Amino acid sequence: MSIDPEIGFTADIIRDPSRFVGRTELIQGCMLAINAPTGLISVYGKRGVGKSSLLRQIQQMALGEYTLAKNAGIGHLIPLKPRKYLTAYYSCDSLIADGKDLLSRLCNDQSAEDSLLRLVPDEGKEIVEFTRSKEVSAGADLKVVNWGAKGIESTKYARAVPGDIVQTFRNYVDAIVTHQVKKRMKRDGLLILLDEFDVIKNKDGIGSLIKSLTTPEVKFAICGIGRDLSDLVNDHASIERLIEQGVLPVKPMPLPESEEIITRAVELFKGAVQFESGIGTKIAQIGQGYPYFVQLIGKKCINELNMRNATLVDQDIFDKVVEDIKSGKAFPTLEAAYQMAIGNSGDRQILLHLLADQNSEQISSDEVGRIVLKSARQDAEELNVQYVDQLIPRLIEKKYGPVLERVPERQGIYEFVNPVLRQYIRLREF
Numbered sequence: 425m426s427i428d429p430e431i432g433f434t435a436d437i438i439r440d441p442s443r444f445v446g447r448t449e450l451i452q453g454c455m456l457a458i459n460a461p462t463g464l465i466s467v468y469g470k471r472g473v474g475k476s477s478l479l480r481q482i483q484q485m486a487l488g489e490y491t492l493a494k495n496a497g498i499g500h501l502i503p504l505k506p507r508k509y510l511t512a513y514y515s516c517d518s519l520i521a522d523g524k525d526l527l528s529r530l531c532n533d534q535s536a537e538d539s540l541l542r543l544v545p546d547e548g549k550e551i552v553e554f555t556r557s558k559e560v561s562a563g564a565d566l567k568v569v570n571w572g573a574k575g576i577e578s579t580k581y582a583r584a585v586p587g588d589i590v591q592t593f594r595n596y597v598d599a600i601v602t603h604q605v606k607k608r609m610k611r612d613g614l615l616i617l618l619d620e621f622d623v624i625k626n627k628d629g630i631g632s633l634i635k636s637l638t639t640p641e642v643k644f645a646i647c648g649i650g651r652d653l654s655d656l657v658n659d660h661a662s663i664e665r666l667i668e669q670g671v672l673p674v675k676p677m678p679l680p681e682s683e684e685i686i687t688r689a690v691e692l693f694k695g696a697v698q699f700e701s702g703i704g705t706k707i708a709q710i711g712q713g714y715p716y717f718v719q720l721i722g723k724k725c726i727n728e729l730n731m732r733n734a735t736l737v738d739q740d741i742f743d744k745v746v747e748d749i750k751s752g753k754a755f756p757t758l759e760a761a762y763q764m765a766i767g768n769s770g771d772r773q774i775l776l777h778l779l780a781d782q783n784s785e786q787i788s789s790d791e792v793g794r795i796v797l798k799s800a801r802q803d804a805e806e807l808n809v810q811y812v813d814q815l816i817p818r819l820i821e822k823k824y825g826p827v828l829e830r831v832p833e834r835q836g837i838y839e840f841v842n843p844v845l846r847q848y849i850r851l852r853e854f
């Protein structure tokens with residue numbers, strides 16, 4: 425019988441704490457931040473490293489659901505009376521122009537489980553408690569089961585002020601705090617979680633906006649791609665006092681932690697699948713600290729297992745999966761990005777591989793992942809690649825990916841935008 429790979433592996437954001445692996449120090453940091461009366465929580469790191477999944481775990485803990493911390497062995501650090509919140513969760517997109525635009529989105533989003541609007545008291549609207557994980561004892565949040573006969577119209581208890589989105593937002597939040605947070609659910613506050621925060625176009629003043637909206641009852645958590653907090657909030661001087669706690673950089677996973685993704689998957693498969701000893705380590709090594717890649721390879725192994733009607737992922741299955749990666753058959757999305765970057769040029773292909781293979785020893789250790797164009801150029805010339813300068817633009821142009829991104833203020837130093845793609849290129853044979 426065919427086994428569903430999704431039982432053990434997923435390429436999605438992890439919401440269920442029982443699927444979340446490792447990250448003990450970050451979880452500890454999250455607990456401190458959640459339980460501080462004021463402050464901003466910020467989660468940043470590279471693509472595919474596990475930011476959004478951590479953000480969803482912050483949401484769980486904010487609801488009072490601390491299974492994750494207990495399982496991570498830091499249950500003793502849970503406060504006696506943890507602060508509990510109601511939560512709203514919103515994923516930003518690049519059409520959001522600025523801070524005000526963001527507030528307007530928050531006031532209009534209609535997700536039944538995650539929107540801010542669902543919490544605004546309104547006649548006719550029915551909301552019920554629900555838990556965000558399978559645990560019976562889990563902390564509850566509220567969700568809408570019926571928006572009411574009059575549709576979505578939140579003017580009953582919270583006044584929308586035409587032309588003043590900041591005030592409208594304040595009114596909504598005040599109404600939520602008074603009626604839902606305090607009266608109905610008896611919580612300590614409202615936590616507004618904002619994912620993909622980096623894509624907001626103009627971040628001028630966004631720090632001071634967040635600061636002005638943050639109170640002991642209202643807390644923000646922002647999450648996005650970045651090297652540091654200033655990639656998410658450019659006026660971060662204004663939030664200095666908010667960030668004593670809650671700055672959470674997500675780094676690539678250590679090898680044993682990546683390996684644990686496989687162990688955890690085996691548990692989740694409940695005996696239907698085994699991995700031959702040593703295979704987990706090999707998958708973790710290929711993953712290079714990026715849980716996304718580990719999950720993808722795990723899934724592929726299960727697919728191959730199903731083809732063979734077997735239950736043990738052995739060396740043979742692993743080899744087949746690696747073979748498929750090398751030949752470009754395993755991951756269509758990564759393969760498409762690879763082909764798009766190359767754009768039918770054998771020379772560019774060589775250059776791209778040289779760049780991906782470059783080891784970062786020549787630059788300092790806090791710059792791991794960066795590459796020096798000059799040395800790739802020399803190597804390329806040795807391999808008779810011509811017109812290197814004409815090959816590069818496609819690699820940094822947005823419409824072709826981009827694959828590379830210039831590191832600001834560091835001449836000639838670039839970085840792969842997607843570290844998982846870099847690792848894929850390293851494995852890819854040509």
Ligand SMILES: Nc1ncnc2c1ncn2[C@@H]1O[C@H](COP(=O)(O)OP(=O)(O)O)[C@@H](O)[C@H]1O
Pocket residue numbers: 434435436437438443444445446447469470471472473474475476477478685714715716717719
């Ligand atoms: N702690 C974790 N344990 C297991 N898998 C994880 C963990 N964090 C992330 N993943 C997996 O990695 C992939 C990327 O996670 P995601 O949170 O979307 O990363 P990001 O937001 O940084 O791009 C997903 O497939 C997710 O299932």
Ligand SMILES: [Mg+2]
Pocket residue numbers: 475476477619620
């Ligand atoms: Mg994400």
